[in-house]
Amino acid sequence: MSEQDIIISIRNLWKIYRVGQVDVPALRGANLDVYRGEFVAVVGPSGSGKSTMFHIIGGLTPATSGTVIVNGRDITRMTDAERTRMRRTQVGFVFQKYNLLPTLTAYDNIAIARHIATGRADLEPEFMEVLELLGIAHRLHHKPSALSGGEQQRVAIARAIVNHPAILLADEPTGNLDSVNSQAVLRVLKDLNRRLGQTILMITHDMEVASWADRIVHMRDGQILDWETSRPVPAVRSGSETNTEEPN
Amino acid sequence: MINKLVFENLKHRPVRTALGIVAIGVQVTMMLTVVGLSEGMLEDAARRARGTGADIWVRPPGSALIGFSSAPMPEKIVEFFEKQPHVQVAVGNVVHPIGGVNTVTGVDYEKFVRMCGGLTFLEGGPFRERFDIIVDERYARQNHLRVGDKVRLLNHEWRVAGIVEPGKLARLLVRRDVLQELTGNTGKISQVLIKLDDPSRTEQVIQELKRKLPDYQIYSIEEFTSLFTVSNVPGLQAFINVIIGLSVVVGFLVVFLSLYTAVLERTREIGILKALGASRGYILSILLRETVVLVLAGSILGILGSYGSRWVVMTLVPASLTQKIVPHWWPLATAIALGGALIGASYPGWKAANQDAIEALAYE
Ligand SMILES: Nc1ncnc2c1ncn2[C@@H]1O[C@H](COP(=O)(O)OP(=O)(O)OP(=O)(O)O)[C@@H](O)[C@H]1O
Ligand SMILES: [Mg+2]
Numbered sequence: 001m002s003e004q005d006i007i008i009s010i011r012n013l014w015k016i017y018r019v020g021q022v023d024v025p026a027l028r029g030a031n032l033d034v035y036r037g038e039f040v041a042v043v044g045p046s047g048s049g050k051s052t053m054f055h056i057i058g059g060l061t062p063a064t065s066g067t068v069i070v071n072g073r074d075i076t077r078m079t080d081a082e083r084t085r086m087r088r089t090q091v092g093f094v095f096q097k098y099n100l101l102p103t104l105t106a107y108d109n110i111a112i113a114r115h116i117a118t119g120r121a122d123l124e125p126e127f128m129e130v131l132e133l134l135g136i137a138h139r140l141h142h143k144p145s146a147l148s149g150g151e152q153q154r155v156a157i158a159r160a161i162v163n164h165p166a167i168l169l170a171d172e173p174t175g176n177l178d179s180v181n182s183q184a185v186l187r188v189l190k191d192l193n194r195r196l197g198q199t200i201l202m203i204t205h206d207m208e209v210a211s212w213a214d215r216i217v218h219m220r221d222g223q224i225l226d227w228e229t230s231r232p233v234p235a236v237r238s239g240s241e242t243n244t245e246e247p248n
Numbered sequence: 249m250i251n252k253l254v255f256e257n258l259k260h261r262p263v264r265t266a267l268g269i270v271a272i273g274v275q276v277t278m279m280l281t282v283v284g285l286s287e288g289m290l291e292d293a294a295r296r297a298r299g300t301g302a303d304i305w306v307r308p309p310g311s312a313l314i315g316f317s318s319a320p321m322p323e324k325i326v327e328f329f330e331k332q333p334h335v336q337v338a339v340g341n342v343v344h345p346i347g348g349v350n351t352v353t354g355v356d357y358e359k360f361v362r363m364c365g366g367l368t369f370l371e372g373g374p375f376r377e378r379f380d381i382i383v384d385e386r387y388a389r390q391n392h393l394r395v396g397d398k399v400r401l402l403n404h405e406w407r408v409a410g411i412v413e414p415g416k417l418a419r420l421l422v423r424r425d426v427l428q429e430l431t432g433n434t435g436k437i438s439q440v441l442i443k444l445d446d447p448s449r450t451e452q453v454i455q456e457l458k459r460k461l462p463d464y465q466i467y468s469i470e471e472f473t474s475l476f477t478v479s480n481v482p483g484l485q486a487f488i489n490v491i492i493g494l495s496v497v498v499g500f501l502v503v504f505l506s507l508y509t510a511v512l513e514r515t516r517e518i519g520i521l522k523a524l525g526a527s528r529g530y531i532l533s534i535l536l537r538e539t540v541v542l543v544l545a546g547s548i549l550g551i552l553g554s555y556g557s558r559w560v561v562m563t564l565v566p567a568s569l570t571q572k573i574v575p576h577w578w579p580l581a582t583a584i585a586l587g588g589a590l591i592g593a594s595y596p597g598w599k600a601a602n603q604d605a606i607e608a609l610a611y612e
């Protein structure tokens with residue numbers, strides 16, 4: 001695997017929040033490489049800095065120090081406005097709470113992401129196939145309140161990938177879902193990764209969920225463990241497609 | 249797309265939206281009503297002055313245009329005017345305030361009728377007794393008067409002798425000698441109206457009169473009626489400005505409050521938009537468009553409201569007040585309302601645009 005295939009490269013990443021007079025270090029020198037087309041699960045105890053790392057990769061908040069290269073560009077050197085622009089096309093977010101706009105239909109929730117990025121509010125015809133894949137093509141004219149949690153999350157996934165982002169960041173995407181809906185969402189993520197080669201980073205607390213990924217990285221106290229210790233990644237689902245073979 | 253979001257947002261909180269529109273409507277109605285009343289009443293006064301048929305209007309030295317003149321001119325001056333070349337008829341009147349903006353005018357009836365080409369009686373007829381009064385239709389309507397009814401004015405009881413069409417000199421006409429006596433102005437008058445045998449000589453006659461009576465205020469009827477403007481009434485412009493200022497403050501507060509609560513309520517949604525890469529400008533434009541929609545809808549309501557306020561005025565107090573519909577003020581009132589609203593939107597808009605995305609997303 002060449003350097004070229006690295007889509008996210010994090011080096012010595014620090015994030016220190018200042019709460020009143022106290023410094024709260026959320027990331028303490030994290031290092032991570034993610035390859036293009038990989039599906040990576042990030043696991044770790046609460047407060048270990050998983051969400052913070054996602055927010056930095058996604059350009060929602062600046063790093064305190066270190067470098068984060070996303071698709072060839074160091075986002076730690078970007079201005080606020082540049083990060084805003086980067087968010088439109090380079091990353092898609094999926095959150096635990098589906099975070100759809102309640103006043104808009106599913107279709108418009110997806111379309112507004114496209115509008116923000118491109119100024120156009122119509123979905124590409126090819127994208128309808130993705131919506132079929134997500135199993136929400138027939139639910140597009142409903143408002144979020146009329147959709148099940150699993151459907152809402154799949155709409156949120158559609159919204160996250162409508163601009164063909166380099167990476168999809170999913171922060172506990174199944175955290176609010178029962179196992180049936182979780183399975184559906186995970187299958188969708190896996191499909192996107194397999195069929196479209198979508199790079200995905202997914203935070204989860206659930207090892208069962210993590211086992212859907214190609215690779216699992218552990219975080220603790222603001223650091224990535226497998227990088228630091230070179231300990232092998234724990235076993236993944238038995239008989240599963242892949243964590244040994246190369247992601248495509 | 250933004251418009252859809254704006255529309256859905258407004259629809260999502262129908263009561264708040266409706267209240268915002270109504271408040272802006274009230275603001276616009278207030279402005280259009282006060283301007284409509286000012287212009288309407290001045291126009292009405294000008295129309296009544298023109299309705300006299302006079303070509304020249306003479307007022308005593310140093311008197312204010314609108315204000316309640318006493319009667320400082322000697323009655324004899326009418327004879328002087330009548331002796332001037334080209335003067336066909338001169339009428340001296342006494343004008344006396346009766347409270348509010350209303351006045352009663354004492355006329356030399358025969359001459360006045362000759363000058364104005366006759367009064368149109370809807371009911372009744374000319375004076376017959378000393379304490380007879382002729383009222384115009386609006387005054388009669390406002391006070392529910394019929395011929396033969398008694399009216400109490402200036403501590404005296406008057407009998408309604410006739411009800412005439414409005415538009416000639418005054419709403420209330422009484423006999424000049426009676427009014428002079430009653431108000432202690434015997435032999436004195438407040439104004440002289442002059443009709444010429446040839447109106448094209450008006451300027452020439454005015455020049456001549458001014459030479460002979462340098463202290464008097466002598467106007468052609470065009471000049472005189474053109475003085476009936478807002479700026480010529482002391483304090484009126486200031487009053488209008490105060491009302492407009494107040495209504496701007498109301499609009500400002502309403503929009504401020506409405507958008508402020510909207511921004512708080514939508515903290516999370518703003519965070520979502522930011523996570524999707526929406527710029528400050530994008531977020532701001534959503535709120536500004538909401539403001540513009542509120543103002544436009546409010547202005548339309550406000551314009552309709554001014555028809556409503558005119559109907560109320562013209563039904564209840566047609567004699568005391570005259571309200572005009574002022575279309576030339578519609579864009580201005582809308583612009584003023586928009587100005588106040590945009591100032592009101594600026595803080596909530598700024599707050600929304602600078603919302604931290606992560607905090608906003610964590611917001612419950
Ligand atoms: N905005 C903030 N201000 C101050 N401290 C913060 C902020 N966000 C996170 N932190 C702190 O940073 C640390 C890491 O938080 P983070 O949310 O990244 O953890 P996490 O691994 O995602 O945890 P969880 O599994 O509970 O979601 C925590 O100690 C948290 O309290
Ligand atoms: Mg988290």
